[in-house]
Amino acid sequence: MSLSEKGRTYALFTIVVLACALGSLTQTVMNSMLGGVSADFGVDASVGQWLTTIYMLALGITVPAVTFLSQKLSVRNVVYLALCLLLAGGIVDVLAPSFPVLVAGRVLQAVGAGVTLPVVQSIAMTRFPAGQNGTAMGIAGIAMGFAPNIGPLIGGVLVDSYGWRSFFVLFDVVVVVLILATTALVKREDAPCRDARFEVVSFLYSTLGFGGLLLAFSNAASMDIASALVWAPALVGVACLVLFVVRQKRIEHPLITMQIFQFPHFRISFIAQNCLFASFMGITLIVPLYVQGLLGLSAVEAGLVFVPATILAVVVNPLAGILSDKIGARPVVLVASTLLTVGAVSMAFTDESTPLWLLTLMQTVRGMGVSALIGPLNSWGMGGLPGQIMMDASAFFAAVRQACASLGTAVMVLAITALSAAAATGAVGAQVAYQAAFGISAALAACVFVVAVTKVR
Template sequence: MSLSEKGRTYVLFAIVVLACALGSLTQTVMNSMLGGVEADFGVNASVGQWLTTIYMLALGITVPAVTFLSQRLSLRNVVFLALGLFLVGGIVDVLAPTFGVLVFGRVLQAVGAGITLPVLQSIAMTRFPKGQNGTAMGIAGIAMGFAPNIGPLIGGALVDSWGWRSFFWLFIAIVVLLILAAFLLIAREDAPMRDARFEGVSFLYSALGFGGLLLAFSNAASLGVQSPLVWVPAVVGIACLVFFVARQKRIEHPLISMRIFESSRFRISFIAQNCLFASFMGITLIVPLYVQGLCGGSAVEAGIVFIPATILAVVVNPLAGILSDRVGARPVVIVAAALLTVGAVSMAFMDENTPLWMTTLMQTVRGMGVSALIGPLNSWGMSGLPREIMMDASAFFAAVRQACASLGTAIMVLVITSLSATAQSGAMDMSFAYQAAFGISAVLAACVLVVVIAKVR
């Protein structure tokens, strides 16, 4: 039975949403399985942390090249490439005899995830008719919001029950099903530009630029800004990104077209969303530190704080998209940004005596704001772009978003680390260190609210 054009779009979108969700899940699931991996391979925590750091680096480096892949290959083949990397990476990891082999498998999975992120957003904006883009982007937001939040919970449950390798068996099974679905249901089509050329110099600049910044921010959380392993990659990263942007404006066939910034909508959305990701991604690390380190709670209690917001995200993400298509993005994003800001500001006043239910309530309000913002703000910003540079916008934003999320996390961890040392000397209350970190998140959330009130129309 042949599918209609609309049916093929829905099937393609569903497969890519699930693939992207799997990639996002894989990024965070390892956080709660590191202990088991470190014990099996006899590595310490600083070495084990590379399983998450390398994933982030490989993903950030891959994303800018997706524009070229989308020109040279058909969308069907791009999806197969991502799923193939997932499958090979999963097999490598489930059979990994050494820690180094496990890291290699993680790199393959990260490259696959880096391909799916911009492809998903591009499909939502180019394959759906006008008036449904917000809804599509809201559903896509599940992959970007719900999946990474549920990752640590799934990882913890699996590692305690069947060991860390059990996740990769499950991962492989899901990927095989997605490959079969893609083979049977995604229509064949020609590549948009078979003669597209790969701009190697631009890719090198972007790899060194985004890779340098991501490495610097990741190291900053544990080494401090004075370390050469922080400021050297940061300086190299910033310089290379300056060269990258300048080159894209100068050459005839850029890796990523900087025409994306000619749209005022995209510029506004770009600023607001980077503040959003810097604000909320760090919280996924800071809240467990607060619950376990300051309040003396368990890992389970730390996980409970995220559960209501994570469950509600499945409903809030698509609902916000539907509403933005029907009543416009402005009222939806203002209400969502207000929820984000109220929740974030409230959390800045928590101390060791704050009950767990109150912390959970604040995080739920905050999480609802995040879920309701991602899709509508993204679709509104990209709606002002020409169709031919949608993938450029998706790819560049996905790479910058990773860097901003890492920067926000690093700053919050640095604040807690430095102020905790002062608190241990008796100069201040220990709770102030966490309040300051939550306060940084609140300031970034307030910036999002100000931008959407002032600029989103």
């Protein structure tokens, strides 16, 4: 690879990582801005929550189609498509005159973000030389670990200082810069397979499958679990995913090949990372609720809890990847999963007297574990996959990961809702609700630790 080709690969990778980070950022930034949006449009919190729910739905539905796009379009054009969708969504959100229009903009952003998720991992694993994949995955992990953690702080600062629309103005400016950089730095390439066919039936199954599960888990966070709006989409989702997997094994040109599960490392990494995302994504919502609800502090102070871990993630993510390339994934994953579990378990013992600095320390330990796990687990799990199915693995994992993150969040919110009702009657202390939610997250973190100790070699 010539220096010029290296430079273009690095440029492409940087652009896609930043685009992916923007998508992850805009997913969690709404957690701190919902109050401002609800006040402006006169909608209550349950309606406002659709800004997050619809984002997850659209993201999960989009990701499985990226395997087809990656065959039909060149990488440059796939990146253009993602960035243009992100920009269009951001513009709609800046100008939104009503809540439904704002939701429409969120859908466009989610589709753009859904395109970037599998692409960033595929580039890290296929366009970098052997021995550098862990480093590349560590850098890519910034988009999946750093960006979601900084979202609540950015949202809190902007909504309190300049209003929620200011975020989308800044968002659009960054996306325009990335579009210009793509034009200047990413070379034109031919599409890998112009004759690629879109498997419509498989896409319908995946849409109903992932969409049904995401909708059910999102509804479960605000509705009675016995409600038909929870169990009905859950049943449809499970049934359609079963049909999807069965169909992929039977047809000649699957939307996502299930051969990915023939590789043991991928199976282990798949399980561990789904538990990881179920554990930590919900925390981006639970911590702001805890700080503002139980401790009675502001949205900005809630966001500050994430700052040290977020800053450290910029260093820890690539460092973990470099170490994984140098000494192997196992020691890195063992240390990281220990940090994750220690931080998560300690948070389960917080109460209304816990000082903000101590909560921040716990989240910092936990966040370092998350940051150090994402890259090494990804590179170790996908390292043995043939290049031609790398995008399939990235896409399927990204879609399932989104569903698991939504499930983890829903279960934690359910625990808070149920136990808060008991606290209102004086049956339990108010802090028990949040301790239960943090405890669920800790249990998932412990699962990651067990897999790391017993399976990652």
